[in-house]
Amino acid sequence: xxxxxxITACSAITPIGYAKDDIINSLRQGISGVKxxxxxxxxxxxxxxxxxxxxxxxxxxxxxxxxSKTMGPVAYYACQVAKxxxxxxxxxxxxxxxxxxxxxxxxxxxxPTVQRxxxxxxxxELDTKFSSIGAVDYLRxxxxxxxxNITRMFGITGRVIASSTACTTSSQAIGFGYEMVKYGMQxxxxxxxxxxxxxxxxxxxxxxxxCSTAYNETxxxxxxxxxxxxxxxxxxxxxxxxxxxxxESAKRRGAPIIAEVIGFACNNNGGDLILxxxxxxxxxxxxxxKDAEITPEDVDFVSAHATATKMGDVxxxxxxxxxxxxxxxxxxxxxxxxxHTMGTCGVIETILTTYMMEQGFIAPTLNxxxxxxxxxxxxxxxxxTPATIGIGAIQNFAFGGVNTCLLVKxxxxxxxxx
Amino acid sequence: MTRDALQEKILAILIxxxxxxxxxxxxxxxxxxxxxxxxxxxxxxxxxxxxxxSLTWEEKEKAMGIxxxxxxxxxIETIEASRRLKTED
Numbered sequence: 001x002x003x004x005x006x007i008t009a010c011s012a013i014t015p016i017g018y019a020k021d022d023i024i025n026s027l028r029q030g031i032s033g034v035k036x037x038x039x040x041x042x043x044x045x046x047x048x049x050x051x052x053x054x055x056x057x058x059x060x061x062x063x064x065x066x067x068s069k070t071m072g073p074v075a076y077y078a079c080q081v082a083k084x085x086x087x088x089x090x091x092x093x094x095x096x097x098x099x100x101x102x103x104x105x106x107x108x109x110x111x112p113t114v115q116r117x118x119x120x121x122x123x124x125e126l127d128t129k130f131s132s133i134g135a136v137d138y139l140r141x142x143x144x145x146x147x148x149n150i151t152r153m154f155g156i157t158g159r160v161i162a163s164s165t166a167c168t169t170s171s172q173a174i175g176f177g178y179e180m181v182k183y184g185m186q187x188x189x190x191x192x193x194x195x196x197x198x199x200x201x202x203x204x205x206x207x208x209x210x211c212s213t214a215y216n217e218t219x220x221x222x223x224x225x226x227x228x229x230x231x232x233x234x235x236x237x238x239x240x241x242x243x244x245x246x247x248e249s250a251k252r253r254g255a256p257i258i259a260e261v262i263g264f265a266c267n268n269n270g271g272d273l274i275l276x277x278x279x280x281x282x283x284x285x286x287x288x289x290k291d292a293e294i295t296p297e298d299v300d301f302v303s304a305h306a307t308a309t310k311m312g313d314v315x316x317x318x319x320x321x322x323x324x325x326x327x328x329x330x331x332x333x334x335x336x337x338x339x340h341t342m343g344t345c346g347v348i349e350t351i352l353t354t355y356m357m358e359q360g361f362i363a364p365t366l367n368x369x370x371x372x373x374x375x376x377x378x379x380x381x382x383x384x385t386p387a388t389i390g391i392g393a394i395q396n397f398a399f400g401g402v403n404t405c406l407l408v409k410x411x412x413x414x415x416x417x418x
Numbered sequence: 419m420t421r422d423a424l425q426e427k428i429l430a431i432l433i434x435x436x437x438x439x440x441x442x443x444x445x446x447x448x449x450x451x452x453x454x455x456x457x458x459x460x461x462x463x464x465x466x467x468x469x470x471x472s473l474t475w476e477e478k479e480k481a482m483g484i485x486x487x488x489x490x491x492x493x494i495e496t497i498e499a500s501r502r503l504k505t506e507d
Binding site for chain 1: 437454456457460463473
């Protein structure tokens with residue numbers, strides 16, 4: 001059994017806004033969410049990269065303590081966007097709790113803030129042997145904390161998939177959720193990811209010389225995907241969720257259909273855990289097209305992973321060129337607006353792609369002024385471009401050699417096709 | 419510590435840390451305030467801080483019978499008395 005799968009609700013907390021209108025405005029106006037790195041009282045002074053994709057606006061969560069007691073900051077983001085999509089979905093309580101709705105949600109590594117508090121006890125003089133590690137610390141920090149805090153808050157009893165594959169965490173969540181619904185294991189899935197403010201992640205990339213350091217005094221000028229002046233990625237924070245539903249039942253109940261997920265692929269490079277791999281990435285892109293049963297010519301837009309590292313962007317450009325050839329789809333690196341939101345990037349980039357589909361424009365890659373010679377073969381978007389995106393590809397690649405590609409068809413196109 | 423002083427401390431913890439609204443001494447912790455097993459373990463950690471020493475496994479097990487705020491106060495007083503007796507022995 002193969003069923004069609006549609007996105008019927010979405011929500012994203014991003015460094016360039018939370019409300020849909022704010023995010024679209026940021027994309028249209030070229031507003032960056034990259035800000036100076038905030039002091040965390042721990043690693044801040046040792047890190048060379050002084051920039052971060054920051055969620056620096058207040059969010060009115062309103063979670064009761066009975067739920068919030070098991071939540072670290074990462075679960076706040078996750079539960080907030082999950083709450084949004086459930087509210088917007090119009091799904092009734094019986095369905096939400098009935099076992100046919102599942103959750104595919106993850107984060108890079110649970111809650112580093114809570115983990116830090118736990119580790120702190122290791123270095124204290126515990127003469128009194130108090131129970132310094134609280135009963136809920138594990139629940140707040142564990143790697144599947146986002147997924148199960150969502151199930152707990154909304155009484156969801158279906159399947160739980162808690163992907164945790166760094167930068168492909170939420171693209172895998174959407175992909176695995178899509179497969180759950182497509183093959184009839186579940187009728188709907190809340191899919192996404194979240195990652196909280198965390199300087200340990202910055203420190204990791206900083207030590208690998210992969211973080212941007214040349215624009216510390218002008219944060220908005222970095223990251224610079226595909227630009228010859230790029231000097232690395234900028235870590236960011238945020239959360240995002242999409243609700244996937246089986247197409248026929250969504251249509252029957254009159255749910256607004258934002259987009260259809262028509263294809264997904266995920267593979268591994270089978271070797272190095274850090275270096276980007278042309279063959280692995282190229283294979284993923286082709287497998288996604290095969291899964292969707294479409295040709296490269298059908299794709300109008302590529303949301304590139306484009307972290308703005310020196311080699312990553314070049315390898316990705318080569319992969320896109322190999323799959324799509326000359327005069328291929330428009331290409332934008334959406335991380336240029338907000339940095340790399342780690343486990344969240346796949347779902348945020350999917351949601352932003354659906355916003356642009358609906359609005360009929362493609363946002364340019366911010367800070368792309370002088371295209372790197374080695375990336376020049378693509379159809380880069382350097383200014384706001386009115387365009388109809390019928391089908392978009394969202395590409396993400398992660399440490400560990402994991403690659404994903406999601407293919408989504410616009411809701412507008414579906415209306416035309418009937 | 420007098421029972422009144424202890425009561426004041428426990429009520430402050432329940433209101434501030436556990437977000438109890440208008441706690442009554444004989445309210446059922448679970449039914450009236452949504453106090454669950456996770457909360458019970460958290461509260462034991464806070465009781466250890468009040469007492470200034472770690473509770474033993476056996477002492478913690480005795481806390482499983484707590485149903486009301488009065489039970490919490492009785493529990494703490496019993497632990498204190500028991501420890502005093504052991505010290506005197």
